[in-house]
Amino acid sequence: MSSGHNQFALLGQRRFLPFFAVQCFGALNDNVYRQAIIGLLFWMGIDPAQRTLYTNLAPALFILPYFLFSAIAGQIAEKLEKQRLIVITTTMEIAIMSLAAVGFLTQNMLVLLIALFCTGLQSTLFGPVKYSILPSVLKPEELTGGNGLVEMGTSLSILVGMIFGGLIFQLAGTHGPVTAATAVIALAVIGNLVSRLIPRVDAGAPELPINWNPLPESLAIMRLARKQLAVRNAILGVSWFWFVGTVLTAQLPTYAEVNLGGQPSLYIFALALFSIGTGTGSLLCEKLSGRTVEIGLVPLGAFGISAFMLDLYFARPGAAPQTGLAVAQFLQAPGSWRICIDLVGIGMFTGFFVVPLFALIQSRTPRSELSRVIAGVNIQNSLFIVVAAVLGIAVQRFLGWTIPQVFLALTIANALVAIWIFSIVPEFLMRFMSWVMVRALYRLRLHGVEQHIPEEGPALIVCNHVSYMDALILSAAIPRPVRFVMYYKIFNIPVMRWIFRNAKAIPIAGAREDPELMRKAFEEIDAALANGDVVGIFPEGALTKDGQIAAFKSGVEKILERRPVPVVPMALRGMWSSMWSHRDSRLRRMRMPRRFRAHIEVAAGAPLPADSSAQALEAAVRGLRGDAA
Structure with a gap:
C-alpha cells in the first residue's frame, strides 16, 4: 500500500535486526541440540527400544516447563526491561549448553535430558519477550511484516538446526561428541553477544507484583488472555496452528519412508518443503495485507491448509510403489511433484493463517498485559501440542489408521474448527470477504x-x-x-x-x-x-x-x-x-x-x-x- 516500503528493510535496522538474530540463533540451537541427542543415540548403538524411549521422553521434558513456569515467565517479562531479560535468558543458555556439552563429552543421557529440561525452561522465559517486544519496536503498519520475518526466520532456523544437528555424528565420526559440545556452546555464546546489541525496551508493567505460585497465576493469565473475544479466538487459532503442525511434522519421518518410499534424507527434504512454504507464506502476508493487521487472511489460510492436505491424501493414499529412494530418485517418480507442491502449499497457507493472528494479539492487547497474554498463549499451545502428539499415536496404534488417513482426518478437523472459529467471531470471515472484494475490484x-x-x-x-x-x-x-x-x-x-x-x-x-x-x-x-x-x-x-x-x-x-x-x-x-x-x-x-x-x-x-x-x-x-x- 505505502509506496517504497520493503519489509526486509527492517533487517538493516538496529531496533529489529539484533532481536531477529537472537531468536533465530535460539531456535537454531534448540534444534541442533535436540537432533544431536538423537544422533548420539544412534552413534552409541543403543537398542531401538531404549532409543524410542528417549526420543519420546525428550519432547515431553522440553515442553514440561511451559506448563510449569509460563505464568511466572509472563510476569517477569512484564516487569523487567526487555533487553535486559533477553541478555539474562541468553546467558542462561550458555550455562545450560555448557552442561549439555558435559553430557555429550561423557555420553551421559541423564545429564543431556536434564539440560534439555533446562533448555525448555530458558525457552519458556524467552517466549513472552519474543512476541511482546515487537509492538514496542515496530510501528503499527510494520507489525505484520515483522511477524512474518520472525516466523520465516524461526521456520528456517528450525530446519537448518534439524539438518545440522542430525548430521553432526554422521559427518564428525569419532569426533561427534566434541563437535556437538562445541556447536551448542558456540551458538549460545553468539546469541548472547548479539543480544547485547538490542536497544533498551521499557518494561510493560514495572510495578507488577510477581505471584510465584504457578497454578493460580496460570489461571489468572488464561482469564486475562480471554478478556477480548477477538484476541481469545486468535489465541485459539494460534494453538490450533501448533496442533496441526505437530500432527503433520510428527508423521513426516514415517510418511517419507513408508508412503513416499524414501531414505532418511527424504524426510529432511519433505520438512524443508514445508518450512520453505511456511517462510514464504509468512513473508507474503505483508504484501497481501497492505501493511495492516489483516485478519481476512486467516480464513484464506485455514481453508488453503485443508485444500492442500486433502490433495496430499489423494496424491498418495497408500504405501509407496518403490522403497529406498533418494531425493533425486523420488523427484523422478510419478506424482512426486504433486506431493512437493502440496507440502509447500500447506506450509504457505499456515503462514497466512498464523502471522495475522499473532499481529492481532499484539495490536489489540494493552502493552501492560501483552507479555502475560503471550505466556497464556504458550500454556495453551503446549496443551494443544501434547494432545496432538497423543492423538497422533493413539489413532494409529489403537484404530489402525494409516498416516494418509491421519492427514485426511486432520483436513476435515481443520475445516470444521475454522468454520467454528469464524462463526463465533464473524469479524474474521467478514474481513476476508471485504479483503477479497476490495482487492479484486x-x-x-x-x-x-x-x-x-x-x-x-x-x-x-x-x-x-x-x-x-x-x-x-x-x-x-x-x-x-x-x-x-x-x-x-x-x-x-x-x-x-x-x-x-x-x-x-x-x-x-x-x-x-x-x-x-x-x-x-x-x-x-x-x-x-x-x-x-x-x-x-x-x-x-x-x-x-x-x-x-x-x-x-x-x-x-x-x-x-x-x-x-x-x-x-x-x-x-x-x-x-x-x-x-x-x-x-x-x-x-x-x-x-x-x-x-x-x-x-x-x-x-x-x-x-x-x-x-x-x-x-x-x-x-x-x-x-x-x-x-
Whole structure:
C-alpha cells in the first residue's frame, strides 16, 4: 500500500535486526541440540527400544516447563526491561549448553535430558519477550511484516538446526561428541553477544507484583488472555496452528519412508518443503495485507491448509510403489511433484493463517498485559501440542489408521474448527470477504491510516461518501474493527447485508423517513463509543451526485456533544471514476469502471478535537481529498 516500503528493510535496522538474530540463533540451537541427542543415540548403538524411549521422553521434558513456569515467565517479562531479560535468558543458555556439552563429552543421557529440561525452561522465559517486544519496536503498519520475518526466520532456523544437528555424528565420526559440545556452546555464546546489541525496551508493567505460585497465576493469565473475544479466538487459532503442525511434522519421518518410499534424507527434504512454504507464506502476508493487521487472511489460510492436505491424501493414499529412494530418485517418480507442491502449499497457507493472528494479539492487547497474554498463549499451545502428539499415536496404534488417513482426518478437523472459529467471531470471515472484494475490484493505496487511527479507545471517523463500496473499502483499510453508520437502504443490499450486519454496522434513516430508526441509530452510536469502539460516519448524509463533497450535516456535532471523542478525518480519492458511484446519472445506473481494478486512495489526517464543528471537519476532509475526486 505505502509506496517504497520493503519489509526486509527492517533487517538493516538496529531496533529489529539484533532481536531477529537472537531468536533465530535460539531456535537454531534448540534444534541442533535436540537432533544431536538423537544422533548420539544412534552413534552409541543403543537398542531401538531404549532409543524410542528417549526420543519420546525428550519432547515431553522440553515442553514440561511451559506448563510449569509460563505464568511466572509472563510476569517477569512484564516487569523487567526487555533487553535486559533477553541478555539474562541468553546467558542462561550458555550455562545450560555448557552442561549439555558435559553430557555429550561423557555420553551421559541423564545429564543431556536434564539440560534439555533446562533448555525448555530458558525457552519458556524467552517466549513472552519474543512476541511482546515487537509492538514496542515496530510501528503499527510494520507489525505484520515483522511477524512474518520472525516466523520465516524461526521456520528456517528450525530446519537448518534439524539438518545440522542430525548430521553432526554422521559427518564428525569419532569426533561427534566434541563437535556437538562445541556447536551448542558456540551458538549460545553468539546469541548472547548479539543480544547485547538490542536497544533498551521499557518494561510493560514495572510495578507488577510477581505471584510465584504457578497454578493460580496460570489461571489468572488464561482469564486475562480471554478478556477480548477477538484476541481469545486468535489465541485459539494460534494453538490450533501448533496442533496441526505437530500432527503433520510428527508423521513426516514415517510418511517419507513408508508412503513416499524414501531414505532418511527424504524426510529432511519433505520438512524443508514445508518450512520453505511456511517462510514464504509468512513473508507474503505483508504484501497481501497492505501493511495492516489483516485478519481476512486467516480464513484464506485455514481453508488453503485443508485444500492442500486433502490433495496430499489423494496424491498418495497408500504405501509407496518403490522403497529406498533418494531425493533425486523420488523427484523422478510419478506424482512426486504433486506431493512437493502440496507440502509447500500447506506450509504457505499456515503462514497466512498464523502471522495475522499473532499481529492481532499484539495490536489489540494493552502493552501492560501483552507479555502475560503471550505466556497464556504458550500454556495453551503446549496443551494443544501434547494432545496432538497423543492423538497422533493413539489413532494409529489403537484404530489402525494409516498416516494418509491421519492427514485426511486432520483436513476435515481443520475445516470444521475454522468454520467454528469464524462463526463465533464473524469479524474474521467478514474481513476476508471485504479483503477479497476490495482487492479484486480496486488497487488500493493508503496514506496516514496507520499513523492516525488510534490503537485503542473510542474514535469517530468522518469521511466523504462517493459509492456503495465506501464502508467496505474503509473497513479493509483500517486495522481496527469499525462500526459504520450507513443509510438503511445500503445496509439492506443483498449479500452485502450479511457483511454489514456481522460488522455491526448501524443502519440509519432520515428524520422524515423513519424518526424511530434515526433515534435508535444515535443511541447505538453513543453506546459503541462508550464501549471504546471506532465508529465511522459519512456526514454528507448521502452519496455524492456530482463527485463533489456536500456540506456536512449537524448530526456529527450531536454525536460529539453527547460523547466527546477524537475525530479522525478521512478521504476517499479516485472513487468517483470507479464502479458503484452515481457518476453515470444520465443512464440512472451505477457506473462501470473504465478499466479493471481502478486505482483508489484512502487518506487519513491527524485526529481533531471533539468540539470541532461540522464545517471544520468538512474542511479537513476536503483538504485530504484535494482534487482527486
